[in-house]
Amino acid sequence: MAVLLIMWATIMSFVFVITRNSTAREVESRYEGIMLHANEKIRGVLSDVYVAAINNTSVIENNLDNPDKLQAHLEQMVKLNNYMSSCRLIFEPDFYPQRGHYFEIYAWRDSDGVIKGKQMNEDHPDFLTHPWYQTAYKRDEGDWTPPYFDQAASQQLTTTYMTHIRDKNGNKVAMLGADVSLEWLRLRHKRIDAQNHERFEKGFKEKSYSFVLDNDGTYLIHPNEDLILKTTFQEVASQTADTADDEVANHMRNHESGSCKITKDGVSSVLFYSFVKYAEWTVVIVVPEAIINHQGNVLGAIILAVMLFGLIVIFFLSRALIRNIDQLRKTTAQKAGIEQELKIASHIQQSMLPKKYPPYPERPDVDIYGEIVTAKEVGGDLYDYLMHDDKLFFCIGDVSGKGVPAALMMAETISLFRCEAMLDTDPSNIISRMNKTLCDTNDSYMFVTLFLGVLDLKTGQLNYSNAGHEPPMLVGTLARFIYVDNNIPLGLRPEWEYTNQTILMDRNEILFLYTDGYTEAETANHEQFGRDRISNRANRLADLHLDARQYAHQHFETAQSFVGDTPQNDDISLMAIRYLPQPTYGSLYHRCLTLGNDVEEVVELTAFVNSICQDLQMNETATTYTTLAVEEAVVNVMKYAYPDREPSHIILEAEANDLMLTFILHDKGMPFDATKAAEVDVEHQAEQRIEGGLGIHLMRHYMDHISYERKNDENILTMQKIIEK
């Protein structure tokens, strides 16, 4: 701060001095200008009169024989030249003998401005003997006389340009004198001083003044009129203690111009002096220094004041700025703190998810793996699972929105799942109770999509309830989306009754679950990954017999290679559950298959039946006929049980002992008893044959026993085949 102040003070002094000096110079040049103007004026006036005199000599010389005409001519000269106060022609003695010994013609402007003329002889004062006349007469050239008081005529300070008049032989016969009264100069300097006092020097005790000196330093014009013609500048200068003015007097005598500082009566002044050519006078202006410096002082003071004001403003601004910076620093620190906390939150959130793999090493019948690849921000994806009573409870979900609110809701959802899954085994009950609790505490209208399943590891029966989540895929030989009812997400309506659905998982089948971060993974061109790509990828991976972790990882890699370097903008969560029932000695052979009512899935069916026949070591022909019969039964349901084409699952169970293979086909389509269908007449010619009935005919033909029942709104068709090895 001190350094700043010193710097500021230095700059201020510098600026002040520069301002003061330059302004002082400006003031000086103003006075100099006034002085030079006076100089020019004197030169101009004297030059006018001089020119008038010179120009008239020849006219006068040509009219020497006519004195009256000369008088008229002189009157004309005075009339035409405003600054010429009077004019005279002094003849040599006896030039006009008839007019007397001395003769002079005189023309003048009287006090009313009227031009008059007269001729004088003996009775007028004797010029010819005056020293100034003698001096002028002796000189061959014309010249100005030193100023004098014209006591004869105007009673004013006067200077006269004297020039010779010659006759035809070149003899000096007379002198022409053109008089200039210096009254105008006196008045002019009075006016200049008065103007300067009025305009620039108000309020100053000491004032400027101007004066004019003759070539020998005699005062011609001076505010103090007592000095005029009575004393010289040198005399006055020599009386003062200051020697500067004495020096100036010398310069003036040498016809120089310039300025210098003088001190007189304790007052410092600047003296400007300017030599007037031709007249050989010097014009002087004396200006007190106080006046010269005043303007600079005022301006400097104003600048200092403005700068000081600016400094004060800057001081306060910078204080405010520093305060803002402090605030910003605090905010940044707080933000860093929050980010740190978010990181911790994210860490806590991640730590809530099951991480251990395999999670149930003691259970060879299930392989489960889940992972969330989080986006930059804390998100709301979740998955979880737990096991009790040989049942695997699992869920995957996505909280709407991002950030801490989503993370908190995610945490709450997981806690609720863990709590409710311990109390009930029915997914719709669990999910409904979670929904009610979430609705109660949800003031911010957030919601959670959730798929919740309960897999009975003994039977492979999977009960599930879906609250607006993406449909999982069931991956066997084929990968197919399982059908999910349209239930709304959790947290929106407490009274919503969530529905249960059931499928059966066959051995080695994988249930693959994901969040919309996967389907909506975007490339830089905003192209989304989409369900079709997931389905294609899942199909290709189906044949590889991967474990749950490998399967999920393959999908992650697929998503990553799809989006490339585009930053992930949502969490991607994947979970794979592989069902691996272990055959135990003495237990019944049991398999099951869940299909959508879509004939494309017959491929899956074929693989299923083939693998069973293989397990039971059935011969090729028996395998073909069994496959054919089951295909006909299933296709019949697919094609005719759902006239509205609404998606539904068809579940096929297979059981076997040493002698008999039994298929039980469940569907929720319209009631239809294939055992009672009319026989087709296979002997008909093609052109008469109707298409229907062929499938049922084949099924009945190749199966050894068929029965049907309608139970719990389900068609249950049981088909039996004697095992032929």
Next chain:
Amino acid sequence: MEIKIEKTGERQVTLILIGRLDTSVSTAAEREVRPLYDYFEQEIVIDCTQLEYISSSGLRILMHIAQQGWINHCEIYIQGLQPNVYDVFKTTGFVHLFKFKD
């Protein structure tokens, strides 16, 4: 499932069925045999030598070919049925719908 249609003589066209003709492929198969419906007064040979499996959906396609063939005055022959497939033909009476070639 693979389906080929080949011109095998001046007045003969052969449909070759390879693999399993089950319901899952029947829609595609139906589409692929459609060019046969453009033959008139020709011999259509359905070569089943490599046909491993046929279900009712597949039989239905053969029936369409037969019906359209009669309309177009074509002779339809089946060639080289495997035993399992022949059994299905027999079971459904399709043996009566076609003439067989060795």
